[in-house]
Amino acid sequence: MRLSKVSFRYRRRDPLVIEDADAQLAPGDVIELIGVNGAGKSTLLRLLAGLARPTTGTIADRPPVVGFAPDRFPAAQPFTVTAYLRHMSRVRGGARWEPWTERLNMGHLLATPLGDLSKGSAHKVGLAQALMADPGLLILDEPFAGLDADTREALPAIATEVAGRGGIVIASDHQGGLRGLPGLRHWSMVDGHLKESTVAPSPVTPAQATVAVTLPAGELPRFLARMREEGFRAREIPPQTDESSPQTRETGAAVQAARETEETA
């Protein structure tokens, strides 16, 4: 697959989001794409997937089967997970989705309406639909964001398998989740320009923020579980000893509003 002088703007007279991108992708490549927020990573991935057309330039020899897992899975659809995956399977000529729901630990989610899924769970549905048809080009937009630890650990192996049977895998990933894969290619978007480096650049660490949430103590386990499932670092703050403080009757929880990478508090 080849990108030749690909440029893209969303609207006439808008500035170019991507400018003169040139690249070659070969069967078996696994590529990580990094860049600061707004650098154009998602836009480039959508162009690679064929979901948007270059304003100028060309993309040639795209593999016929493309699997695309967007960063925000469109969950506002009136289906359960099973109904949605069955539908996608029919669209994809009867592709088998069951092995993927098993591998991605989704058994408990199958009867859940898409709209009721947490972000991390919705993300898994996006991954399952992208993987089910054995894509020759697998595109993952921030695949590690919000995923539970088991699935995060499974993803590099899945990428290796897709590449091992001749597929191309490209993932935008500021967490360095694919680091360690032999032969990993490193792309970065910088000011609209696509660059490739032979050594791994430092992962982009987003600014961190910490918030305190006060809630009835009985709801704490569910709240913490949900926050962790979504990939945030969350922990209980012991109640203050000051008798007059409302926190003596309720429980404070701190949520670090940054996706966790390796630790679960």
Ligand SMILES: Nc1ncnc2c1ncn2[C@@H]1O[C@H](COP(=O)(O)OP(=O)(O)OP(=O)(O)O)[C@@H](O)[C@H]1O
């Ligand atoms: N649908 C759209 N219409 C107009 N401008 C858009 C649209 N989508 C993205 N942009 C703009 O294009 C630029 C690149 O956005 P893009 O989402 O590709 O960046 P990104 O690197 O994926 O960012 P992030 O890491 O925050 O997801 C940004 O300035 C963004 O505001």
